[in-house]
Amino acid sequence: MTRTLRRPRIAICGMAIESSTFSPHRSGWEAFTLLRGNELVRRYPFLRDGAPLRREAEWVGVLRAGALPGGAVLTDVYETVRTEIGLALEAQGPFDGVLLDVHGAMTVLGYTDAEADLARAVRAAVGPDCLISASMDLHGNVSRELAETADLVTCHRMTPHEDDDEARDRAATNLLRRIDGSGRPRKAWVQVPVLLPGEKTSTRLEPARGIYEDVARVGALDGVLDASVWVGYAWADEPRCRAAVVVMGDDDALIAREAERLARRYWDARDQFEFVAPAGTYEECLKAVLASDAQPFVLSDSGDNPMAGGAGDVTWTLARLLAEPAFANLPEAGGRSAIYASLPDPDAVRTVADAGVGHVVEVTAGARVDAGPHGPVTLRGVVEHVREDDPVGGTVCVVAAGGLKVILTERRRPYHLESDFTALGLDPRGTDVVVVKIGNLETELYDMADDWMLMLSPGAVDQDLLRLRHTNLGGPVHPFDPDEAFGESPNLTPHLL
Structure with missing residues (x-):
């Protein structure tokens, strides 16, 4: 892919909510704030007037639906938002890139992987040549389908999330870097069969603090574009719910090695995570x-x-x-x-x-x-x-x-x-x-x-996950299953996507 003389056109869209499948609450239209056009673009500090990234591309605010965490999203609400995003992308295109702003733990009634479904709809609207960069919460869930459909993915590196804007800035910066001629990176993706609440994975404490310092170090290596570790979302009962690692870059051997090492480090630390306070x-x-x-x-x-x-x-x-x-x-x-x-x-x-x-x-x-x-x-x-x-x-x-x-x-x-x-x-x-x-x-x-x-x-x-009685995780996951269920060790070999 070669860069044209014109500034690239980048669409911004997404739907962001964290949804507990154990809650009887339902998230309807009243839960969501809808932003479009310049109001959406100005939501991001790194895209406000005078910001360097603002000048590097033409940013088009399509639609972002955002809500406080809650129960599962009503089907018609999600499908209406998805349809508007798809139609607007088609009508306002063509685009060189899409900044897909999602949480990663949205549950929609009737769906088991809502973010992957939304990414598919975006891909269908913008075509195969447009690059999609997804910014996510580290408490999101990264299925293989989501990792394959989005060209770039990244997430927060701090809990509590004091780096929300930094993570989205990184997603936008990575997107611009790859539009600039180097195209799609390779992705080493692997899920880790561990699912812990965020209160046990605070980056204020070890082992999470050291793990995420390692993530930043890997992301800065030559040959690596970015590195991310997702904790997953513990209060949903879906097969995608577990930790995940993605390392992106152009050196297959390097990104695969580092993704497996990060995954192994997370797995080995599974019993060391403790609550952030007494x-x-x-x-x-x-x-x-x-x-x-x-x-x-x-x-x-x-x-x-x-x-x-x-x-x-x-x-x-x-x-x-x-x-x-x-x-x-x-x-x-x-x-x-x-x-x-x-x-x-x-x-x-x-x-x-x-x-x-x-x-x-x-x-x-x-x-x-x-x-x-x-x-x-x-x-x-x-x-x-x-x-x-x-x-x-x-x-x-x-x-x-x-x-x-x-x-x-x-x-x-x-x-x-x-x-x-x-x-x-x-x-x-x-x-x-x-x-x-x-x-x-x-x-x-x-x-x-x-x-x-x-x-x-x-x-x-x-916080006592065992009291919730998950039944749809689709395989052994710590702490729901004994160590014997994983054999000597789970397979943490990454898939190159």
Whole structure:
């Protein structure tokens, strides 16, 4: 392939969501934000006006549908997005390249490998000569079909994901480099039969930190274009769900050797991965909190984490907090202070908002989508705050029940920033216990916490994977199967694609 004198034309498209197959939640149109045209192009810092990459090509924003993690995507929503992307690519083409922005763990009802299906549709629309570069989350799943259909693939190298833009920048840069005359690279692809939650593979700790430092080193070798290791997505039950390695370049022997070495390193470390923080049951976490003078002591209510695909309205932990004597009274009366973030229930929120600040309310809330191990809770307390215009949560209310302040939201909403709390009149730094529905703490929460623990609570994204009972992984996968199931060792010889 030779470069023409004109700037290459590159389309941007994709559909990105992380979907738990264990959640009864369904992701419809309300879950997705659709971006097209220049609004989509400007989404990426490296493509904004004045950025070097912006000048190197003509970037065409076709369509990106993005959503917070949740349950499986409704079939008609996915197929409508796929059809629009295909038709727009055909109508606006020809293109020299496509930047395919996907997550890698999207589940669509009726499909078992949604990203590969979308990549096939893109390929059909742009033809065999156009290069497709896929940017993915490291918690995505890379099937052979996806790796074959996309010409280039890369993913994040940090958990928590502090390098989202860097990964997409790399995908775009790799694409431009190959359009510039060298064409398609070869890909050494291999899946590793290990499936672990992200909270056990944080790059803040070993062995993941060392593995991903190795990934960056391999990616910088002469003869290698890029290197990636995917952890996979643990809360979906599909044959593609497992770790994967892809090393791209023009030296077959080199990329195959390095891909197998990275895969072997990941496999050999399978029993060394540990939770990113001290982890325990509710009872163990509560005991630690009550014995500590840390402020805030953050508890990560991990089983219903909406940013991993949980429905967000499981009430198991909240029911226990409401019954906990330590939080029954205000701090000035000898109680402990706590914040619970959060519980989505539009009907309960409307009742509380209509009552207004300062009024005592009693509402039944939660477990509307995921009844889980505990049904709705009865919340009785004083309305402390009402916000009608939260861009993510819609109407958001704070109800104080003794020393416990419960955040109710109209829609699922993560609480990852200090400003998420202060916007509601809450002071997380001055609160004894902050309970958030998350797994690994995002950077600002991590920095704010005086101490923290990972609560091993039930839900669609349960950290105890064996409680979820996967049945469709299609072969032995650690930790679901004993080591004897793999023989002396799994076959980690890469396929050259």
